[in-house]
Amino acid sequence: MPAASTASSATAPITVVDLEIHAATFDADRAAAIYREHGCLVVRGLASAQVDALNRDIATAAQQAIALLPRATKIVEGWATPDGSLFLPAPAGFARDQQIMLLPINYRNSAAFLQTALVPEALDLAERVVGPDVELFMEGQVVYKEPVGGHPKHLHQDAAYFEHRLDGPMATLIYCVDTDLVNGALHVVPGSHRQGLLAHVTTFSHLGLDEQAWPWECALPIVGKAGDAIFFHVQTIHGSKENHGAAPRPVVINRYRNANDYVVVSATTAENRSQAESDAARKAMAQRRVQQRGLLVRGSRRWSDDG
Numbered sequence: 092m093p094a095a096s097t098a099s100s101a102t103a104p105i106t107v108v109d110l111e112i113h114a115a116t117f118d119a120d121r122a123a124a125i126y127r128e129h130g131c132l133v134v135r136g137l138a139s140a141q142v143d144a145l146n147r148d149i150a151t152a153a154q155q156a157i158a159l160l161p162r163a164t165k166i167v168e169g170w171a172t173p174d175g176s177l178f179l180p181a182p183a184g185f186a187r188d189q190q191i192m193l194l195p196i197n198y199r200n201s202a203a204f205l206q207t208a209l210v211p212e213a214l215d216l217a218e219r220v221v222g223p224d225v226e227l228f229m230e231g232q233v234v235y236k237e238p239v240g241g242h243p244k245h246l247h248q249d250a251a252y253f254e255h256r257l258d259g260p261m262a263t264l265i266y267c268v269d270t271d272l273v274n275g276a277l278h279v280v281p282g283s284h285r286q287g288l289l290a291h292v293t294t295f296s297h298l299g300l301d302e303q304a305w306p307w308e309c310a311l312p313i314v315g316k317a318g319d320a321i322f323f324h325v326q327t328i329h330g331s332k333e334n335h336g337a338a339p340r341p342v343v344i345n346r347y348r349n350a351n352d353y354v355v356v357s358a359t360t361a362e363n364r365s366q367a368e369s370d371a372a373r374k375a376m377a378q379r380r381v382q383q384r385g386l387l388v389r390g391s392r393r394w395s396d397d398g
């Protein structure tokens with residue numbers, strides 16, 4: 092079992108104070124140093140200016156997703172509505188049989204979301220950590236926990252879902268509402284980015300780590316205000332418990348990667364991951380690297396024989 096204390100020095104366990112800085116006094120070099128050492132970083136107030144508009148888009152999308160639920164189709168991850176929302180089975184006593192997990196808000200349909208990805212402090216950090224040329228990986232993600240028992244996201248490494256050829260993306264998860272131990276604070280395991288990619292199993296919330304080996308006690312909860320951002324490495328172990336609050340708990344996630352990086356293994360369950368790990372599947376994924384390209388947010392992309 093991993094040590095309950097995730098200290099990178101032998102003396103003191105890491106606390107949130109070791110990980111946090113404030114947007115108003117942001118220093119990109121200091122931010123990069125914290126991120127590199129711990130595999131995570133908290134920037135208080137990074138996206139405060141975008142939160143109101145973001146929450147309006149999220150509320151509209153949630154209403155739409157629920158209205159489309161009768162037209163949902165069963166997929167391996169749960170149920171997908173025609174707009175691209177993802178539902179999971181609902182907890183006992185819930186008003187519906189299914190609960191929202193992901194909402195289809197992204198850079199193409201929410202200006203507020205795109206603005207969160209373009210906050211200069213985030214790009215200054217991304218340039219140092221994954222750059223110099225930086226692209227957005229995918230289109231942005233909204234994870235939505237419904238009130239009164241909304242789903243947990245088991246501890247996991249994002250690299251289990253999207254293993255990259257190079258270092259992979261740096262993620263930033265932004266709280267859209269004040270988030271605490273009741274409504275689903277993100278938990279991180281500082282220093283776990285140095286563990287390498289660990290074996291994952293299929294859980295209620297897709298790929299996750301074995302709960303016996305990686306119990307919640309291993310992880311540090313990050314309580315925060317709407318607009319606070321938590322940056323984490325693709326191998327940093329993280330997750331969040333159920334939302335037992337009275338209101339939804341949405342977060343938005345942006346991911347930044349080197350412009351030359353690309354996914355070699357893409358998976359959502361242990362079963363499809365083992366298929367995606369074959370040499371043939373890796374090769375096929377690598378061949379699609381040009382199609383994987385994202386929007387450049389720092390630097391530039393030069394022509395190469397690859398396309």
Ligand SMILES: O=C(O)CCC(=O)C(=O)O
Pocket residue numbers: 234235244249275276277329330331342344
């Ligand atoms: O919503 C959360 O708190 C966690 C989301 C997450 O870990 C992920 O999407 O990788």
